Amino acid sequence: MILANLVHLSYNMWCDRPYPDASPHIVAQPYLRFDESLWRDILTAMAEAGMNALVLDLGDGVRWESHPEIAVENAWTPAKLREELDRVRELGIEPLPKLNFSTAHDAWLGPYSRMVSTPQYYQVCRDLIEEAAELLGRPRFFHLGMDEERAEHQRHYAYAVMRQHELWWHDLGMLIEAVESTGARAWVWSDQGWSAPEEFCARMPHRVVQSNWYYDTTFGEDEVAPQFYGELAAHGYDQIPTGSNWSSPENFDRTVEYCIERVPADKLLGFLMAPWHPTLEEYRQHHLSAVSQVKAARRLFERAAG
Known part of the structure; x- marks a missing residue:
């Protein structure tokens, strides 16, 4: 079973301009925001917790050979990335790439986001998909993001654009094809299906891994997001449910408990923790607590497996 942690190398996945009351670090910056001391401690903690996969959100944090023009100041070179990935593998952790192509989260694409x-x-x-797959040694999975591509999530952006209807599906198909050409399996967030579950399940290829997400603790029967785990299960999708300590330290544990009861074992590929903070020392406790929460939740699926 996959027990993965989401870590951001780049954090330019949100707003392209400052605005009043913006969350810290949510505004894109022309330089890398990443503390290697914390990065290494996160990896060590993951290994000690029995986590076996790292989803690394790369964005403009790599000086891509194919498109160096999008790299931020102090972005990792391909050689540096390979060196760090060797460290990840030495700890028994599988590195998996993430590039979010949602228009709500693509500030990292620089001029191409427009x-x-x-x-x-x-x-x-x-x-970029081809180069990322090559740098990560032809990974099994490739996370494409594709969440929150709605106007409400771009209300503070200087440049707001959204795809919908046939165009959203067309572009997703292009991205899936690009991933599959590398030998990887495409992986996406599932919230596009919350507003139109019938269309989503009719058009989303079953070979694409689904990460539905829900970060509260109530898991109410009248809440669309948690109920969508069951919808995906009913339609036979492979799932990697996603929890977070963004709003509650109890969410990940509750997510595991909830999904074990509702997702068939042969369709439950694992779980993903998403801390949703930059890899900076000021968030050290938040990141390490996220790993601790995954470790604590292991008892639930170990009990289910045994």
Whole structure:
């Protein structure tokens, strides 16, 4: 079973301009925000907790050979990335790439975030997916993000754009094809299905791994997000449910408990912890607590497996 942690190398996945009352660090910056001392301690803690996968959100934190123009100041070189990935593997952890192509989370694409759905955009996406897969040694899975592509999530952005209807599905298909051409399996967030579950389950290929997410603790029968785990299960999708300590230290434990009861064992590939903070020393306790919460939740699926 996959027990994964989401770590951000780049954190330019949100707003492209400052605005009043913005959350710390949510505004894109032209430099890397990443503390290696914390990074290494997170990896050590993950290994000690029995976690076996790392989803690394790369964004503009890599000086891509195919598109160096999008890299931020102090971005890792490909050689540096390979060196760090060797460290990850030495700890028994499988590194998996994430590049979020949702228009709500693509500030990292620089000028190409303003060329969405053009031939040049499609080529850049393919180039980056191919290079990321090569750098990570042809991974089994490749997370494409694709969450929250709605106007409400871009209300503070200087440049707001959203795809919908046939265009959203067309572009997702292009990204899936690009991932599969590398030998990896595509993986996406599932919230696009919350507002139109019938269409989502009719059009989303079953070969694409689903990460539905819900970060509260009530798991109410009238709440769309947690109920969508059951919808995905009813339609036979492979799932990696996602919890977080973003709003509650109890969410991950509750997510594991909830999903074990509702997702068939052969469709439950694992779980993903998403701390949703930059890899900076000021968030050390938050990141290490996230790992501790995964470790504590292991008793639930170990009990289910045994």
